[in-house]
Amino acid sequence: DTGVSQNPRHKITKRGQNVTFRCDPISEHNRLYWYRQTLGQGPEFLTYFQNEAQLEKSRLLSDRFSAERPKGSFSTLEIQRTEQGDSAMYLCASSLENTEAFFGQGTRLTVV
């Protein structure tokens, strides 16, 4: 499968725990985006990278969220001290510069 890959597909965690998600973009795509989607809503922008540089981070993103793309390939999104409001689908997308973005299947997070 040469598409965007996300792991894990599902994550259930207790409130207060830390979680980390991984995204493997399409090979050679230099842009990588993270979005969050709640039921019945469109994807909400979280952050994006060009190569290893994090170019923008949403003001909606609290300090508990951090993302990295250390070698310009895969990326990780970490949520510290999870809260019930963090329950959502976390989507990753990748693209070449100035071209369409392709989404992964997402990681569904449930905080109990």
Next chain:
Amino acid sequence: GENVEQHPSTLSVQEGDSAVIKCTYSDSASNYFPWYKQELGKRPQLIIDIRSNVGEKKDQRIAVTLNKTAKHFSLHITETQPEDSAVYFCAASSNFNKFYFGSGTKLNVKP
């Protein structure tokens, strides 16, 4: 920042009829407008997109129109089929830096 509004939130049509979904955006710097189809439990999939230097684009039964002056763009699906049933999202972007999505339209095509 950009604000994208999408209407209607739900749309029910008879198989074979046309469906139209409309979006408006607020940032005149937006110059790229993709449409995604999302089936239940699946990833959003790009179905068509349009750049600001073009007013209309067609791909078989799907077309998108863009009115830059009015800041709105629309998705048109002709000869709808039951497999077109899904949630459709419009989005707007300035130079592909990030994408602002509408709230989605749930399309139901009745056989």
